[in-house]
Amino acid sequence: MTATATPPRQDAATIHAATGRRRRIAAWIAIGLALLVVGGIGGAVSAANQWAQRGALDPDSTGPAGTRAIAEILREHGVDVVVVRDRAAASEALAAVEATLVMPDAPALSDDVVTALAEAADDVVLIEPRSRTLDLLVRGSAPAGVAPDESVEPDCRLEAAVRSGAVAPGAVYRAGDDTSACYAAADGFGLVVHATDAGRVAAVDGRALFTNEHLADNGNAALAVNLMGRHPLVVWYMPGAGDTDLADADPSLGELTPPWVSPVIVLLLVAGVAAGIWRGRRFGPLVAERLPVTVRASETTEGRARLYARAGDPLHAADRLRIGALRRLATLLGLAANAAGPEIADAAAGRTGLDRRAVRGILLDEIPRSDAELVALSTRLRDLEDAVRAAVRPERSPR
Template identity: 65%
Template sequence: MTAQDVREAASVPTSADGRTRGRRIGVWIAIAVVLLAVGGVGAVLASLSQWADRGALDPDSPAPGGALALAEILRDNGVEVLVVRDRDAARDALTPDATLVLPDMPALSDAAVTTLTDTAAEVVLIEPRARTLRLLLDGSVPAGFAADIAVDPDCDLAEAHRAGAIAPGAVYDPGAGVLACYPSADSYGLLVAEDGDHRVSAVDGRTLFANESLAEGGNAALGVNLMGRHPLVVWYVPGLGESDLAGSPTLADLTPPWVSPVIVVLLVAGIAAGVWQGRRFGPLVAERLPVTVRASETTEGRARLYARSRDALHAADQLRMSALGRVGRVLGLGPAASAYEIADAAADRLGWDRRAVRGILIDDLPPNDAELVALRDRLRHLEEAVRQAVRPERNTP
């Protein structure tokens, strides 16, 4: 093959190159699809978890964690249940003869919570936290969870006695002057504080009043007894934007205005540099070869190197490897045949001693150049004998 042929072959992309590029592009496309799928699944799961948490104790939610069942029972008993999701609307709906049902309100300040609760005749905390207990039931604190067994009220509260035994879930330590019911060890599952006509109750609504657990024990009766003491129930469900707290300064607020544009410019520059210096997949580029070397010259040059270094063993290995390949092909052995298998097959074909054939093809080590030449002659004689034994008709004149 001439240099021109090599250049022409190099300038034309082969089908193998096209398949390789296709596989690379396919791999990148598959990676991109997998990343998009993982991101989409993660977003869906995150949104589902957010919606599931948002629907907890929601009086309009029929989900297992919602509270629609309790709201409907109150309505069936003649109590109007008004669901509000805005703090101002809740304050406007409250009357001196209304019960305010409150979940946890971490986004509202202490002042906003007390302003809202002071308007109602009665407040029922269905997700008591340390802050609301401190604000509305002075001195009371959370105390963990009770064992999952029903206990009697063991207090003088009529609403609890009518409801009967319950498994209270979360329990609390009452403050001074707070009535406590449903004891578990030294804590209680229901706290009630009264100040004249104003009363505040605290109970674990997630355990007792959710749709999935409302039918257990006296849960439904307790919920109706606590919330149905007045003709109107204002059930406040805080929205996502319900907050009067001053937010903490963000990173953008703390940095100079020129930082964001500089970051964007640096990102764009980094992407441009990656595209510029990145690896490009395209056809092979033709390159002019500096010189064309004949195979015979390469062989002669390698032989001179072996002779100059007096490396007879390496030269013998090269001669034997070539001879083994040719003998194996003549004998019809596959490329996976070992040197010993080829030597044994040649000995069987010729009827020679196996050790002698193995010595020629494998074992004998020439210590000098004279022995190397003799080994070359023996290899040549062996090849000729095998070829004559396999195809004698081709060697007859």
């Protein structure tokens, strides 16, 4: 006869642990795939809206703060709108034909560059004027606060404003010498216009009037067309952060840092990751471990009693006995778990009819000096508990 070897049966706990591990791995894989899908969708949406949601006052933006609407209106009126994002392209476009320069605030450009761009244009429309730009191009003018949110009539002789009608100007400006001012509100004017040899420079709050969100209000669209559409070409200059001619005199943090710092930081990060992988604990299923010895509760109690006896401290042992007795008495008497010792002693004396001072002596006051006194106190504690139990739960008399 030939003996047939039977394969060993797998333990049920091992099979269950392996199944649970596979489920956890599958769950983490599903979470990772979900994160990748969500990230991909977010990236696609962000890429699709990258050009539609440019910065404020950008003529390529269809968002609420963009100015795409007024650019399209100007094109419908036969005005060519060219959007440039660096000063070299702006200068080249302005040199071609008669043109209007539309420009927001350009803090990255020096005074000489801002002045040169304005002189190259026939008309200039400042749609986000600041103090420096006003001082350069509209002498004597300066910001003067914000007007109330209500429509204001032009109340001036400037034809572009008169034809446009009332607007809610937003920011207002103080008018300088030889400057026409319209839309008086608060402490200034919503529109200031300074005549130059080639044309004029107009300053107006474009955020409150010319953005896609506000263009349809009052006479905002008409005012924009009247200010920007006087020439066949509008050069809309949107300066970028890197388009600057200013030399940065303040050193950056990278310039102040020694060259060896970056490699050291990278090395420390790599070392930290390696140490985490090396010393990291791999969490797996819990493993039941058999203890070498099972100790009965009575043995631990006897061992602790022997330690108390060897220490020669009967008062400490008495305190442990009293704490247990007070806890059990509080339960028998229906008192709260946090009831004080005197309260429990008074309740026990009142329920059993015993002398209150004697009960307090047993539960609180008496100090055992020897082992014999400790044994006597233990006996009296047991007798007091029996008396309270008999008073609280009296045995039914037999019929």
